[in-house]
Every structure is written in C-alpha cells, then in structure tokens.
Amino acid sequence: MRHHPYPAFVSALLALSLHTVSCKKSSEAAEPPAAAPPTAASAAAQSPTAESPTAVLSSNVYDFASLEQTPTDRGFRRAVLDGPTATVDRSHVHITTLNPGQVSGEPRRHVQEEVIIVKEGTIEANWDGQSKIASAGSVIFFASGAVTFLRNVGSAPATYYVIYYYTPLTPKE
Numbered sequence: 001m002r003h004h005p006y007p008a009f010v011s012a013l014l015a016l017s018l019h020t021v022s023c024k025k026s027s028e029a030a031e032p033p034a035a036a037p038p039t040a041a042s043a044a045a046q047s048p049t050a051e052s053p054t055a056v057l058s059s060n061v062y063d064f065a066s067l068e069q070t071p072t073d074r075g076f077r078r079a080v081l082d083g084p085t086a087t088v089d090r091s092h093v094h095i096t097t098l099n100p101g102q103v104s105g106e107p108r109r110h111v112q113e114e115v116i117i118v119k120e121g122t123i124e125a126n127w128d129g130q131s132k133i134a135s136a137g138s139v140i141f142f143a144s145g146a147v148t149f150l151r152n153v154g155s156a157p158a159t160y161y162v163i164y165y166y167t168p169l170t171p172k173e
Contacts, residue, residue: 057083057091067095074102075157090166095119097159098152107149111171114164116140116150121158124151144171 067078080093098104123134127146133153134140142148152158
C-alpha cells in the first residue's frame with residue numbers, strides 16, 4: 001500500500017463535503033457571518049489566472065446556492081475552486097449535476113486521484129471496466145491512472161462534488 005503524503009488534506013475535504021451533504025436547511029435564525037458570503041467575483045479570485053499562476057488558495061466558504069450554475073449539454077456545472085495551496089500543487093473542486101441517462105463524458109484516463117461525493121440522485125461509477133452504483137451520500141474514489149466516467153442511472157437529476165488535487169507525486173500528463 002502506497003502512503004499518500006497529504007492524508008489530512010483529503011480527510012478535511014471529505015469531512016467538509018460529507019457535512020454539506022448531511023446538513024438540512026433550518027428555519028432557526030443563525031448567527032450572522034463575520035464577512036459577506038463569497039460571490040462569483042470572490043470565487044474567481046480564488047482561482048489562479050494567467051497573470052498570477054502561483055496565487056495560493058486561502059481559507060473560504062463556498063455557499064452552494066451562491067455558486068454560478070453553468071449549463072452544459074448534460075446538465076449543469078458549478079466551479080468552486082481551482083489553484084495551488086500551501087501543500088499541494090493544485091486543488092480543484094467543482095459540482096456537477098447530470099440529467100437522467102447522461103454520462104459525465106467519454107471514458108478517459110486521469111493522472112490525478114479523484115474523490116467524488118454524491119449529493120443527490122443515483123450515479124453509476126465506471127472505472128477500468130468495472131462499475132458500481134453510488135446513491136446520495138456515497139463516496140467514490142478513482143485512483144491515479146484509472147479510466148473513468150460516471151452515468152446518472154436514476155430518473156431525476158444527480159448532483160455530485162468532484163475533488164481532485166495534484167501533488168509532486170502526481171504523474172505528469
């Protein structure tokens with residue numbers, strides 16, 4: 001078994017994502033936030049640009065309802081964050097909603113490891129000729145080098161979080 005150099009980072013992302021999946025809206029008044037919630041502009045500021053390719057991501061909260069929903073030919077996509085951190089070369093999170101019967105794309109090999117957390121719906125996870133069903137709350141892990149794709153096998157839209165990262169050990173493309 002290969003030891004991964006960033007287990008705390010992955011654990012923190014999983015804990016945050018699983019907490020988000022399990023939370024329900026409450027009608028009770030909440031304590032006001034210390035700062036304004038992130039907007040599309042502040043989220044964009046969390047992504048490196050051509051002018052600042054080494055901008056390091058800083059701590060933030062990304063409210064699901066506030067993320068811009070971009071239509072795709074298969075459903076929707078919400079960009080969350082993308083860029084280097086203090087400990088990884090690149091950290092990336094996006095949220096995809098697939099319409100019933102749709103696939104995430106053509107099967108392709110990913111050099112990075114991916115963690116996918118199903119928020120709602122039923123997803124068929126496919127990798128290297130294998131497949132398994134993942135329902136809401138399920139966590140999917142795709143190892144580096146796996147040929148993968150996802151399919152919405154349910155009758156309603158399926159939404160899932162995609163988390164991946166590049167480290168010095170990630171194979172170069």
